[in-house]
Amino acid sequence: MEVPLACPGLKRNCRKYVKGPARYKSAAPGSAEPTGDNAEAGKLSQDVVVRCDTSEQHISWTLNGDEEPMAELVPEGQKLTILGLDLPATGNYSCWAGPVLLDSTYVVLSNTREEEINVSCQAESYNGSFHCSWPGPASAIFRARLIRSDGSVGPWVPVAGGQGRFNASLSDPLFCPFGEELRPLQLHLEGLSDTSYLNLSRHFFLRDIVRPEPPQELMLQQRGEQLQLAWAPPASWPLPKSYFALLYHLQYELHNGTQVEQFVEGAEEAPVPAGAGRVRISCRDPYTPPAWSPWSAWMGLGAPQ
Numbered sequence: 021m022e023v024p025l026a027c028p029g030l031k032r033n034c035r036k037y038v039k040g041p042a043r044y045k046s047a048a049p050g051s052a053e054p055t056g057d058n059a060e061a062g063k064l065s066q067d068v069v070v071r072c073d074t075s076e077q078h079i080s081w082t083l084n085g086d087e088e089p090m091a092e093l094v095p096e097g098q099k100l101t102i103l104g105l106d107l108p109a110t111g112n113y114s115c116w117a118g119p120v121l122l123d124s125t126y127v128v129l130s131n132t133r134e135e136e137i138n139v140s141c142q143a144e145s146y147n148g149s150f151h152c153s154w155p156g157p158a159s160a161i162f163r164a165r166l167i168r169s170d171g172s173v174g175p176w177v178p179v180a181g182g183q184g185r186f187n188a189s190l191s192d193p194l195f196c197p198f199g200e201e202l203r204p205l206q207l208h209l210e211g212l213s214d215t216s217y218l219n220l221s222r223h224f225f226l227r228d229i230v231r232p233e234p235p236q237e238l239m240l241q242q243r244g245e246q247l248q249l250a251w252a253p254p255a256s257w258p259l260p261k262s263y264f265a266l267l268y269h270l271q272y273e274l275h276n277g278t279q280v281e282q283f284v285e286g287a288e289e290a291p292v293p294a295g296a297g298r299v300r301i302s303c304r305d306p307y308t309p310p311a312w313s314p315w316s317a318w319m320g321l322g323a324p325q
Contacts, residue, residue, distance in 0.1 A: 058123070058124060058125050058126065059125065059126040059127070059128060059212065059217070060125055060126070060127050060128070061127075061128050061129070061130040061216075061217035062102070062105040062127060062128075062129065062130060063105070063129070063130050064105060064106065064129055065104050065105065065106065066104070066105055067101055067102060067103055067104065067105070068101070068102040068105050068127060069099055069100070069101050069102075070099065070100045070101075070102065070113050070125045070127060071098055071099045071100075071125070072098045072099070072100070072115035072122055072123045073098075073122070073123045074098060074115065074117070074122040074123060076098075076117045076122060077097065077098075078117065079095075079098065079115045079116060079117055079122060080115070080116050081093065081095060081100050081113060081114065081115055081116070082113070082114050082116065083109075083111050083112070083113055084111040084112050085112075085114075089108075089109070089111075090108045090109075091108060091109035092104060092109075098115075100113065100115070102127065105127070105129065107129065107215060109127070110127050110128050110129055110214075110215050110216075111126070111127065111214075112124055112125075112126050112127075113125050113126070113127055128212060128213070128214075128215055128216050128217045129215060129216040129217070130216070130217050130219070131216040131217060131218045131219075137154055137155070137156065137218070137220060138154060138155065139152055139153075139154040139207065139209070139220075139222050140152065140153055140154065141207065141222070141224060141229045142229050142230075142231050143226055143229050143230045143231070144230070144231065144232060144233050144254070144256045144257075145197075145230065145232065145254075145256045145257050145258050146195075146197035146226065146227075146230065146258050146264070147191075147195070147197065147256075147258065148169075148191050148192040148193065148194070148195030148197075148226070149189070149190070149191040149192075150189075150190060150191075150226065150229060151187065151188070151189050151190075152164070152187070152188050152189075152190070152207060153185060153186065153187045153188075154185075154186055154209075155184055155185055155186075156181070156184060156185075156186050156211060156213070156218070157184065157213040157214070157215070157216075158183065158184045159213045159214040160181065160186070160211045160212060160213035160218070161179075161181070161211065161212055161213075162179035162181065162186050162188070162209055162210065162211040162212075162218075163176045163177065163178060163179055163209075163210050163211075164176070164177055164179055164188040164190060164207065164208065164209050164210075165177060165190075165208050166190045166191075166192060166205060166206070166207060166208070167205065167206035167208065168192045168193075168194055168195070168205065169192055169194060169195050169196075169201065169203050169205060169226075170194050170203070171203065172194070174190070174192075177189075177190060179209075186211075190207070192205060192226075195226065197258050197264075198263070201225045201226060201227055204223045204224055204225050205223070205224060205225070205226060206221055206222070206223050207221065207222045207223075207224075208220075208221050209221070209222075227305075227308050228308065228309060229311075230305055230308055230311060231304075231311040231312070231313060232253075232254050232256070232257055232266065232303050232304060232305070232313040233254035233255070233256055233257075233313055233314070234254065234301070234302060234303070234313050234314050234315060234316040235251045235252065235253060235254060235266075235268065235301045235302070235303050235313070235316055236251065236252050236253075236254060236255060236316070237250075237251060237252040238250070238251045238299070238301065238316065238319050239251070240292070240321065240322075241289070246291050246292075247291070247292040247321070248289050248290070248291055248292065249270070249289060249290055249291075249292050249299060249321075250288060250289040251268070251288055251289070251301060252288060253266055253288070253303070254303070254313065264305075265285065265286060265305075265306060265307075266285075266303045266304070266305065266306070267283065267284075267285045267303060267304055267305070267306040268283065268284045268285070268288075268290075268301055268302070268303045269281070269282075269283055269301065269302045269303065269304075269312060270282040270283070270284065270290060270299060270300075270301050271299065271300050271301070271302075271315070272292070272293055272296040272297075272298070272299050273296070273297055273298050273299070273318075274293070274295045274296055274297060275295050275296075275297045276295070280293050280296065285306055292321060296321050297320065297321060298318045298319060298320045298321055299318070299319055299321060300315045300316050300317065300318045300319065301315070301316050302314065302315050302316070
């Protein structure tokens with residue numbers, strides 16, 4: 021099954037990314053970068069067999085356009101065995117009948133060191149949608165898919181990347197914000213760079229990656245002689261408020277430069293301390309790990325609105 025892959029910011033033509041152990045469209049003759057659906061991923065120091073899709077019996081091979089590459093190769097008919105795959109032996113293998121190009125296969129190392137890739141995921145609420153980002157080789161292309169909360173497998177989705185950073189947005193349409201999470205979500209990533217193939221998974225509960233947006237609509241109100249600050253939950257936070265409570269953290273800066281902290285739960289207003297010159301506010305779900313939202317912008321405490 022072919023899945024289109026969008027690769028903004030990359031210098032290659034990555035037109036298709038197809039399901040399989042690592043099959044991509046072949047690179048141009050002599051190219052040192054993969055671009056498609058004919059690739060082989062091999063383990064370090066193990067032999068890899070590359071096949072030429074042809075009926076020709078007398079063929080020759082090149083690696084990245086070099087007829088005498090720094091690799092130990094054993095040609096036999098339409099196949100080529102790479103002995104003890106290492107980094108210098110990776111690249112674009114092309115088979116030829118004289119000057120005619122017959123086929124190309126891109127060979128990469130299979131990367132099993134998952135712990136070296138730090139995948140960070142974050143959700144703004146409990147609607148089942150979240151965003152993930154991770155570092156990777158600047159030459160890489162990735163795709164991602166989600167194994168949902170009910171165990172079903174979602175489709176492959178393209179990954180945006182540039183300058184060695186990759187981003188994907190995924191959603192579980194079956195996620196119920198009112199139910200207890202019994203099964204973790206599973207993020208599955210596949211990537212191909214100019215030297216390696218990456219295949220890794222991450223498991224997590226949505227409740228553990230929720231980080232709300234900042235509270236909004238800060239407003240001053242005069243209640244007799246007392247000045248009150250009121251606000252609203254983030255626009256993306258689910259309702260009803262009685263079920264999806266928020267803990268608010270208010271930080272006031274007094275005119276003398278000192279700061280005063282205030283925490284409010286179950287309400288959306290609080291009295292303003294005497295001498296406060298400006299305020300900002302953050303929030304989090306009080307029942308999950310302490311992932312506070314970003315701070316709102318500072319608001320000056322002038323005349324009530």
